[in-house]
Structures are given as C-alpha cells and as structure tokens.
Amino acid sequence: MKLARIAAFVIAALAASPAAAGELKWNDWSDGLFARATAEKRFVILDLEAVWCHWCHVMEKTTYADPEVQSLLAEKYIPVRVDQDANPDLSSRYGDWGWPATIVFGPDGTEIAKIRGYIEPPRMQALLKAIIDDPTPGPSVGEAFDVKPAASAFLTKAQREQLSRNYNESYEEKLGGWGGLQKYIDADSMDLAISRGETGDAIAARRARQTLDAALALIDPVWGGVFQYSEGGSWQKPHFEKIMSFQAQYLRQYSQAYALWKDERYLAAARKIERYLAEFMQGPDGAFYVSQDADLNHDIDGHKYYVLADAERRKLGMPRIDRNLYARENGWAISGLAAYYNVSNDAKALASAERAAKWVLANRLRTDGGFNHGEKDRGGPFIGDTLAMGQAFLDLYAATGNREWLSAAAKAGDFVATFRDEAGGFFTSKKSEARTGVFAKPAKLLDDQVQVSRFMNMLNRYFGNEAYREHASHAMRYLASASAEMARPLPGVLLADEELAIEPTHVTIVGHKDDKRALALHALARALPARYKRLEWLDLREGKLPNPDVEYPDLGEPAAFACSNRICSFPSFNAEELAATVKQMAKLKPQRSALN
Numbered sequence: 001m002k003l004a005r006i007a008a009f010v011i012a013a014l015a016a017s018p019a020a021a022g023e024l025k026w027n028d029w030s031d032g033l034f035a036r037a038t039a040e041k042r043f044v045i046l047d048l049e050a051v052w053c054h055w056c057h058v059m060e061k062t063t064y065a066d067p068e069v070q071s072l073l074a075e076k077y078i079p080v081r082v083d084q085d086a087n088p089d090l091s092s093r094y095g096d097w098g099w100p101a102t103i104v105f106g107p108d109g110t111e112i113a114k115i116r117g118y119i120e121p122p123r124m125q126a127l128l129k130a131i132i133d134d135p136t137p138g139p140s141v142g143e144a145f146d147v148k149p150a151a152s153a154f155l156t157k158a159q160r161e162q163l164s165r166n167y168n169e170s171y172e173e174k175l176g177g178w179g180g181l182q183k184y185i186d187a188d189s190m191d192l193a194i195s196r197g198e199t200g201d202a203i204a205a206r207r208a209r210q211t212l213d214a215a216l217a218l219i220d221p222v223w224g225g226v227f228q229y230s231e232g233g234s235w236q237k238p239h240f241e242k243i244m245s246f247q248a249q250y251l252r253q254y255s256q257a258y259a260l261w262k263d264e265r266y267l268a269a270a271r272k273i274e275r276y277l278a279e280f281m282q283g284p285d286g287a288f289y290v291s292q293d294a295d296l297n298h299d300i301d302g303h304k305y306y307v308l309a310d311a312e313r314r315k316l317g318m319p320r321i322d323r324n325l326y327a328r329e330n331g332w333a334i335s336g337l338a339a340y341y342n343v344s345n346d347a348k349a350l351a352s353a354e355r356a357a358k359w360v361l362a363n364r365l366r367t368d369g370g371f372n373h374g375e376k377d378r379g380g381p382f383i384g385d386t387l388a389m390g391q392a393f394l395d396l397y398a399a400t401g402n403r404e405w406l407s408a409a410a411k412a413g414d415f416v417a418t419f420r421d422e423a424g425g426f427f428t429s430k431k432s433e434a435r436t437g438v439f440a441k442p443a444k445l446l447d448d449q450v451q452v453s454r455f456m457n458m459l460n461r462y463f464g465n466e467a468y469r470e471h472a473s474h475a476m477r478y479l480a481s482a483s484a485e486m487a488r489p490l491p492g493v494l495l496a497d498e499e500l501a502i503e504p505t506h507v508t509i510v511g512h513k514d515d516k517r518a519l520a521l522h523a524l525a526r527a528l529p530a531r532y533k534r535l536e537w538l539d540l541r542e543g544k545l546p547n548p549d550v551e552y553p554d555l556g557e558p559a560a561f562a563c564s565n566r567i568c569s570f571p572s573f574n575a576e577e578l579a580a581t582v583k584q585m586a587k588l589k590p591q592r593s594a595l596n
Contacts, residue, residue, distance in 0.1 A: 024064050024073065026081040029090065029378065034436050037078055037107040043131060044109075045073065047081045048094055048101040051322050052241040054294040054302060055118040056100045061298055066121035072128040085290050086324065088373060088382040089429040093443045104131055109437020114140040147444075149424035150480035153473035155497045159484060163494050167192070170489040175235065176210035178489065184229035185215050187249045188450070188492035194256055194531050195495070205261075212257050212266060215250070219269055222310050225276030225292075226250045240294040240302030240319075244281065244329040247273055251336035255343045260529035270340050274349055277333060283325065286355035287363070288333040290322040327364040327371040330356050331388025338395040342526040350399060357396060360389060361408070370415035379431050383419045386412050387451045394458055399526060401513060401537030406462060406546065413459045416452060417471055425478035426452050446482060449475040450492035457500050461534050464547035472500055503564055505530040505582060508550070509537045510571075511558025518558035524575050525560055528582045 027033070029046070037044050047064075049056040063069055073079050084091035084099060094101045094114070102115040104127075112131055119127070155163070167189065170178045178189040190208060197205035217235045218227045226246050227238040251273040258266040281289045295301040296319050305313060337353035340346065364371045364385070371385040390412030397405040419426040425444040433439045456472035459465065476496055483493045507525045511518030518537075525535055536545055538552060550568060552561055559571035562581045572578035 024070055024079060026079055029080055029082050029087070029433070031434070033078070033080065034105070034107065034109045034434055037105075040078070041107060043077045043107065043112070043135070044105040045077045045079050045128075046090075046101075046103040046105070047079065048084050048090060048097075048099065048103065049081060050084050050099040050241075050243075050291070051320065052243060052291040052293045053099045054239055054241065057295060057298065059100055059118050063119055063121045063124050066124070068125050069121055069128065072125065072132070076132050077128065085322065085326070085329075086374060087378060088328065088384050089379045089431075089433050089443065092382075092384070092428050092445045092448070093433070095445075095447075105437060106135055109434055109439055111137060111141045111438050113138045147424055147478060147482045147485075149474075149477035151477070152480065153476040154501060155480055155483075155493070159480065160494065160497065163483065163490055166487065166489045167491050167494065171207055175233070176207070176214040177235075178211075178491075181233045182229045182231055183214070183233070183235045184218070184246070185211055185250065185253065186491070187253075188495060189489070190253050191531060192491040192495050194253070194260065195498070198260060198529060198531065208257065209261065209263075212254065216265065216269055219250075219272055220276070220306065222306075222308075222313070223276055223280065224272035224274075225280065226273055227306075228294075238302075238306075240306050242276070242292040244288060244290055245332055247277055247281070248329075248332035248336035251277070252339040255336075255339040256529070256531050259343050259527055267343065271344070274337065274340050274346070277337070278348070278352060280321065281333075282352060282356070283323065285359055286352070287325040287359040288330050288356055290324050290326060290329050292321045293319040295319060324374055325359075325363070326374050327360050327385035328373060328382075328388045330360050330364075331385070331390075331392040334392035335388075335395045338392070338399045341399055345523055345527075353392075353396060353399075357389075357392060357405075357408075364389075366415075368415060368418075369411045370418075371412075379429055379433060382429050383416060383426060383448055383452070384428070386415050387448070387455055390416065390459075391451075391455055394455075394462070397462075398533070398535040401509070401522060401539075403542065403546075410459065410463065413456060413468060413471075416455070417467075419452075420471065420474060424474075424481075425449050426475060444478070446479065446490070447492065449479050449482075450496050453479065453496040454499055457496075458504070458534070461504055461506075462536075462547055464549060469500075472496075476500055499532055502532075504532045504534045506534040506550075506563040507536070507578075507582065508545075508552060508561050508563075509558065510552045510554070510561065511537075511539065512541065513537060513539045515558055521558055521560045521572075521578065524578050528579060530582060 033044060082090055094103060097114055097116045100117065102119060103111065104113040106112055112135055113127065177183050178186045190211065193204045193208035197208050214235045218230060218238055220227065225242045228241040228243055228246055230236060230238045251270055254266045254270040258270065280292065283289060296305045296317055300316065334353045334356050337349045341350040366372055366381065370381050371389050373380050373382055373385050390409050393405045393409035393412060397409065421427055426448060428443045428445050428448050432442050453472045453475035456468045460468035460472065479493050479496060483490050509518055509522045509525060522537055538545055550563060555571060559573055560578045561571055562569045569581040572581050
C-alpha cells in the first residue's frame with residue numbers, strides 16, 4: 001500500500017510545474033535536535049552534502065528551491081544540512097549512501113528512509129508526502145545486527161575463499177576497475193592487487209595495470225590532479241570534483257605501481273597529482289586543503305569549464321576550494337607525498353609532507369595525544385584523524401629514518417587504542433551524534449576496523465610491542481564476524497588478514513646517516529617495490545632500533561639487509577644486489593591461503 005501511495009504522489013507531482021520559491025532555512029545538527037523534533041512532532045530530514053559535489057548543487061538549485069517541497073518541509077519537517085567533510089561521524093555512518101545523502105528520521109531518531117544521490121523535485125514531493133501519511137521505515141532501512149566478535153583474529157579458510165570470490169567477481173574484465181557504472185580506483189582493491197602482483201600473481205598484476213591505465217583518463221591534463229570518478233560505465237565521462245582522499249590515494253598508488261613495473265606513465269601520473277597538490281591545495285602555512293569544486297557556478301559546470309585551457313579557465317575564475325584544514329586530509333596527503341618521494345627522490349615533495357606534518361602537530365594535536373579534525377569540531381574526536389596522521393608518521397619514518405616520526409606514530413597509536421570497545425571493535429567517535437534512535441549505539445565502521453588493524457599491526461612490527469598486535473587482533477576479530485554477514489566485496493578485510501598473518505618485507509640500512517653511501521642505499525631501499533614494507537635505518541650512534549629483532553653486524557661500510565618470512569639476506573652494497581634480494585624476499589612470502 002505504501003508503494004502504491006508513493007507512486008500516486010509521484011504521478012501527481014510530475015504534472016505540477018514548479019514556481020519560484022524563497023530560500024529554505026536550514027538547521028545545524030545539534031544535541032537538542034530530536035528533543036525539538038519530539039516536542040514539535042516533526043520529522044528530521046538530513047541533507048548530508050559536500051561542498052565540492054555537483055549533484056548537491058543541482059539539488060539545491062532545483063529540489064530544495066521547489067515551492068511544493070518547501071511547503072511540505074515547513075509543514076512537518078526540521079530540515080538539517082551538514083557538510084560531510086566537516087562531520088566525520090555522520091559521513092562515516094552514512095558514507096555508503098553517497099553525496100548527497102538524504103536521511104529521514106522520526107522524532108525519536110529512528111531511520112525512516114535513506115536515499116542515495118540526487119532526488120528530483122517530484123520524487124522528493126512524493127517521498128515527503130508518503131512519510132507524513134505513513135512513517136513506518138521503508139525498504140532502504142535495513143535491520144541492524146549486533147556483531148559478536150569471532151574467537152580467532154584470522155579469517156577461516158572458507159571466509160577467505162568467499163571474500164576472495166566476491167572480490168574477483170567485482171572486477172570488470174572488459175574496462176577494468178572494481179565496481180559498477182562509476183569508474184574509479186577502489187583503494188583497497190588496488191592495494192590488494194598490487195600486493196598479490198608483487199608475489200607473482202599474473203592475474204592480479206594484469207588487473208591492477210589495466211585499471212591504472214584506464215584511470216589515467218581521470219587526471220586533469222591542464223592542472224593535474226585527479227577527478228573523483230567517471231559515470232555511465234566509461235572512464236571517459238568524468239565528474240570533476242577533486243577531493244583530497246582521491247589525490248592522496250592515486251598519488252600513492254601510481255608511485256607504488258611505478259616502483260613495481262617501472263612504467264614511466266605511472267610516474268608521470270604521480271607527478272601531475274603532486275604538482276596539483278603543490279600549486280592548488282597547499283596553504284601558505286604548509287597545510288593542505290580539502291577539495292576543489294566540480295563546477296565554477298550554477299551556470300558553468302565542470303563539463304564546460306574543464307575542457308578549457310589554463311588561461312581560459314583563470315579568466316572565468318577558479319572553482320571553489322574548500323580551505324578548511326583537517327588533520328585527516330593532511331595525513332592522507334602526507335602519505336601520498338611520502339610514497340611519491342620514495343620513487344622520485346623529489347626533495348620538494350618530502351619537504352611539503354614534513355611541513356604539513358609539523359603544521360598538524362602545532363595546530364591539531366590534542367593534549368591527550370590524538371588529533372582534532374578541524375579548528376572547531378561539532379563532535380569528536382574522531383578515530384579517522386589520528387589513524388591518518390599515525391600512518392603518515394610511519395610513512396615519514398620510512399622515508400627519512402628520523403625516529404621522531406616513529407615516536408609520533410606510537411603516540412597516535414596509543415590514542416587510537418582509547419576508542420576500543422571491549423565488546424568488540426573500535427568506535428568511530430568519542431561522542432555519539434545523539435542519544436536516541438539509531439544514535440543510541442555509537443557507530444563502529446568496518447573501514448575504521450580495517451585501518452586500525454593495519455596500523456596497529458605495523459606499529460607492532462616496528463616496536464615489537466604485543467599490545468599493538470592485540471589491538472590489531474581485536475579489530476580483526478570484529479571484522480571476521482561482521483564480514484560474514486555481508487555479500488559485498490571487502491578487499492580491506494583480506495588485506496588486514498594477510499598483513500596480520502605475514503611479516504612485511506623488512507629492509508634495514510646499516511650505516512651513518514651522513515655517509516653518502518648509506519644515503520644512496522636508503523634511497524634505493526625507498527624506491528624498491530614492496531607495498532607492505534618495514535624500512536629502517538640503523539645508525540649505531542643513535543642506539544638500537546625500537547624493535548631489535550635482528551642483530552646486524554658492523555661491516556665497516558654501509559650495507560642493506562632484507563628479511564622476510566624469518567629469513568634474512570646476505571648484506572647488499574649496491575643497487576643490483578639490493579633489488580635482487582628484495583625480489584627474492586617477495587617470492588619467499590607464503591601465500592595467505594596456505595597458512596590454514
């Protein structure tokens with residue numbers, strides 16, 4: 001009956017012609033939101049948008065300007081608008097619904113409807129009317145289930161086979177890429193393919209390269225930087241948002257792909273992204289901005305603007321750059337720049353990464369060791385900011401050998417541990433978005449569990465501290481149980497499982513840090529193809545490494561040692577020897593499927 005009523009409303013609304021309307025008054029998300037909704041007997045409609053989002057702008061111009069939509073909202077709703085970049089708790093909870101995401105709640109905070117993407121005016125009219133008439137939850141609201149953590153921190157063989165099957169079936173053999181009509185590089189899927197490609201998996205290597213080759217079409221040929229995605233099942237129809245998460249990811253992965261396959265196109269792609277970050281996204285104090293809009297304005301969208309040459313673009317004006325400075329986005333940028341420096345040896349890229357890290361430490365570090373998201377956070381602290389910065393510190397340590405970065409990573413890890421729920425997993429935020437309905441239980445996102453497990457595992461590898469490994473295992477036990485309920489591809493769970501079970505490629509440079517021969521060996525080690533790598537620099541004048549699990553001899557001259565799967569190499573003294581050793585170490589890594 002409810003679907004029939006919605007259909008009737010849609011037919012009626014399609015016959016109506018919208019007239020000019022005034023500006024809709026939006027509310028902020030606040031602690032008293034649902035108390036007000038209950039008192040006024042109103043529904044809450046949340047417009048979770050992004051300032052860079054093309055369809056968010058279209059929806060603002062059409063749907064929320066429609067007089068019938070405005071009348072319905074004024075009658076029975078509290079409209080709330082939230083910038084998803086500024087509110088990681090809400091964006092994490094509803095990230096699967098894309099931007100714009102439209103969530104309708106009852107006065108008590110129960111979810112009634114969740115809609116992904118643009119909603120045209122007639123459909124919005126129908127939705128609002130149908131909910132007023134019948135506020136029972138619709139089919140978009142799935143039944144929540146409690147996750148009871150698994151007994152083991154590792155996936156079972158059957159789970160791993162099923163997750164691998166889901167992952168493989170999600171690959172589009174004709175055009176490349178994992179997923180459906182929207183074409184982009186899925187971060188975890190590519191990391192898993194590169195990791196398997198390193199060990200000689202020809203199918204994984206082919207898929208990674210096919211996708212990397214296709215995604216070159218998403219790089220802006222004029223300014224550099226990568227567009228968010230392409231639509232319509234094609235790599236040639238981009239949506240023109242430039243978002244930091246994609247810039248950092250593609251910069252890192254094209255750099256790592258160049259290290260593995262030495263394809264100059266991949267290094268050129270990474271260079272174009274790094275140039276865009278340096279010229280457009282880095283502020284005067286060194287910190288990185290969040291995003292650049294897809295459109296110049298309502299009249300000149302990205303399709304008209306981004307076909308123009310540099311001078312023509314600048315003559316019209318610059319698409320809006322979101323100049324907020326968030327710890328999370330800076331952490332992502334730092335990791336991408338470190339990966340690029342590793343293969344390019346571009347000192348400017350490393351200087352940019354270190355400058356951003358120092359800015360975040362000076363401006364976003366909390367007294368309890370974690371990081372705030374922005375200058376003024378509504379919620380939080382959020383686990384994502386400290387995870388991103390902690391990983392950035394590990395990447396800077398590998399890139400420089402500076403132990404101060406490793407100490408900073410350890411402090412970040414200790415703060416991440418405070419998000420732990422002894423009942424299973426890690427919370428996304430220290431504060432709940434509200435105290436009622438779906439918000440009575442704090443969110444625990446699968447992606448956060450994946451990142452916690454991988455980050456804590458690497459901290460354990462660098463420090464030999466079993467507490468870090470136990471935190472990684474705690475996150476994995478949650479993932480092992482939660483993933484059993486899901487049919488969608490979860491390559492991040494496979495990555496976390498593999499990394500917890502298998503030692504990283506461990507390369508150590510032994511020699512003074514002011515010795516040119518040691519510097520040259522470190523540069524070679526940085527550029528070697530190992531996505532899952534523990535890279536350290538032992539200068540005996542600084543004392544032992546934090547995890548001295550291998551005793552290295554003093555040979556009287558700088559040398560490099562590689563270890564993997566409890567096997568260590570002879571010392572290497574030049575590029576050819578070190579490259580051959582690391583390649584051999586990669587082949588010695590056991591396949592995860594053989595471990596149980």
